[in-house]
Amino acid sequence: MISFDRVTVTYPGAVVPALADVTLDIEEGHFALAIGATGSGKSTLLRCVNGLVPHFSGGRLSGTVSVDGRSTEKYRPRDLADAVGYVGQDCDATFVADTVEDELAYAMENLGVDAATMRRRVEDVLDTLNLHALRQRAITTLSGGQRQRVAIGAAFTAAPRSLVLDEPTSSLDPVSAEEVLASLARLVHDQGTTILVAEHRLERIAQFADVVVALGASGGTVRTGAPAQIFATADLAPPVVRLARMAGWFPVPLSVRDARRRAPELRHRLEGHPQPVPAVSPGDRVAGVKGLSAAYGPIPALSDVTLAFHEGEVVALMGRNGAGKSTLLHHLVGLRRPQRGSVEVLGHAPAALSAPEAIRLVGLVPQDPGALLCAQSVGAECRDGDREAGLAEGTTGALLESLVAGVSEDSHPKDLSEGQRLALALAVVLAPEPPLLLLDEPTRGLDYGAKERLSGQLRQLAARGRCVVVATHDVELVAEVADRVIVLADGEVITDGPTRSVVCHSAGLASQVARILAPAEWLTVEEITRALAGRTPGNEVAR
């Protein structure tokens, strides 16, 4: 259905091709999953399918890409609209109409589909994607998961036989992500649609895939094969696969359900091995909120929240899209003044401080770390950071080097990979040594390697006495890094407790390992590896 024949793509001004000599063939009705480290060319691969590369992006494409028998050489993206639907990375920027129904019909209007067919297909899509209750709603009033489903529907109403999606679940909470994936699975099963998805977070999606396309670093080698075969050796693998490799299960299970069948044996082996206990007990209080309430117009965002944060702990803030996580962080960093209640960081009200004073007390890395960066080069960004925080020249640069080695001083912040850009923003925020560090959804767009490095860095910061608060949907990150989990729902604190008990006893927030080994309370593959090797961090401390 989708075939690449010796395709090489070089963007204008680039020396290295973004894709080099890619040949692959995705059969009709297959669910194909493209995996690869950041910067490996996944987005380029996807944009080639409907001709956005090179018709829209510029650059040179050699070889042939064809979809449904039509070559992108002869057909422009608009001429392929009825053959392939494309859903881009940031779906909010792609809406044309104001209401759900009109957005769904937009592609068909362009194709000149007759009125009766249009109505039938809109109804079909409303049912398939479970959107019928929202048909008249304005898109701006929808939640993230609902908007993502509208974007998929808008690409799908033109009845394309293939659908291409770029990270459709990366910004969604676990339940919304599940909804979107279930919708995609339904399109494959019921309508025989061919689907190609690029995704970093493989935990949920791996089990749906019929084919995996693994891209090597920087557009190099591409391997295509059955999921079990590719994941048996791939560097990028979800926890369930890594657990299977460690336990020696073959063929590699891809879903929690498959893995649970093998779990009793592992649980048995783990009997008598104690779970690691938190190595350090939290220190002095760094920050706190008391009776905090906030609202956006008539909509309450936080209601009567009271929390304390301590030295040396990593706190995960979880909850649905729109539960009030970002609002809480904005209050802690002083971007918003409390309407009711109080916020203090080491005895100061952050909103009352001047900006240069505030950054010494508390730093926030926002959802889009690029927003913090506005200099023309990495070097200039670091020097600006030093000057504004009144630090010795080179402080920020050295910090960046310690976080991620080998970032060129001259490269533009926009040209960095997601992981490098996050590290740069982190360096800029950390340079004035704030005792409280906040991160909003830091793992969006990070591959497993970059995520592991981030976890390590956050643990180190906590070990050195900082307090780190991470707002995230990523349960695997929470399992790996957090000491304590706070769950918010509709602006209220629902749960506040140690990670192990919160994560293992929640249906929505459990990590894959926790699900597989329940009722035993294990969180990550690393922890099990260490336990079986007979050394747990808890034991070391006890000795």
Place this chain on the structure above:
Amino acid sequence: MLRARQQPLHPIAWWSWAGSLAIAASRTTNLLLLGLILAVVAWVVTTSRGSSPWARSFGALLRLGLFVVVIRLLIQVLFGDRVPGDTWFVLPSVPLPHWAAGVTIGGAVTAQAVIGALCQGAQIAVILACFGAANSLASSFRLLRCVPAGLYEVAVAVTVAISFTPQVVLSIARVRDARRLRGRATTGLRGWRGLAVPVLDGALERSVALAASMDARGFGRRPTSPRRRRLTAGATLGGLVGLGTGLFEVLDSGSASGVGLAVIVFGGALVIGGMAASSHGSRSRYRPDRWLGAEWAVLGAGLVAVAGVVAAGGSDPSALTQPLYPLALPAVPISALAGVLLAALPSVIAPTSALGRARLQEAVA
């Protein structure tokens, strides 16, 4: 009279109804009449608006109207023309050099000056309220969906521009937050200077993403030749401009002048021609808004208001203005009041809000 179908009224019906009331308001400074128009508009909006976010625009424009009235009064009191009449109080006046003739600061403030300014301010506020009502009842997005196929590209550009503004506001807020997080100034000239580049940068990125998404969904895929498209778009747009100018000419002078009528006829012909030529395009329309009896009724209700006001003005022009010399209560022009009251009819014809339905059921029971 009740409408059984789910689909809301045709946007053009609402916009022409609101436009008619705005025209009626533009022809009078009679506070009684202006007050009644405002009441009618507010009543229809509360009973008939939907639950979409833009349904709140009526309130926003009402507040803007209030602001206009206050500003108009302040300007009149502080800098306005010294209108002769019954002096209320005297402000200390500042003598100005002779080249600033016509501008005064301070001086005697008369009842006539204040009431005259109040009436003018109220007139603008009511016209703004009418515009707000149109937006609340049928968003400008829905109005734009009705443009003839020949103007489709123009309409898409306008739609995108309308939805773009709130995004820019959000993006400015984001960049300001980011500056504060870096410990930089967020207010004053330096704060604003640092905003422009990142905001424009973000806007550009979003535009490119939107263009890619539109392209991927077949936008601009038309077999008609670009030349023919330009020709039909030009004819339709030119015709609409002609139609507008002609209407303005006729309304402004208050009588149907020959030139105005000729321009209207010519403009109308161009629009119809352009629409006919462009309807051969390959686009289709999802659930086009239908024009049925209810739409005619709403349109008619608006026209009745205009007719009532025009008739009242024809029989006694002074009935439509606030009497200033001597100061008196405004006249009660029966035909105008009746016309405006009839314009409240749409609240019965098209009640879509839950509140409207509840009220209607009460009234029936």
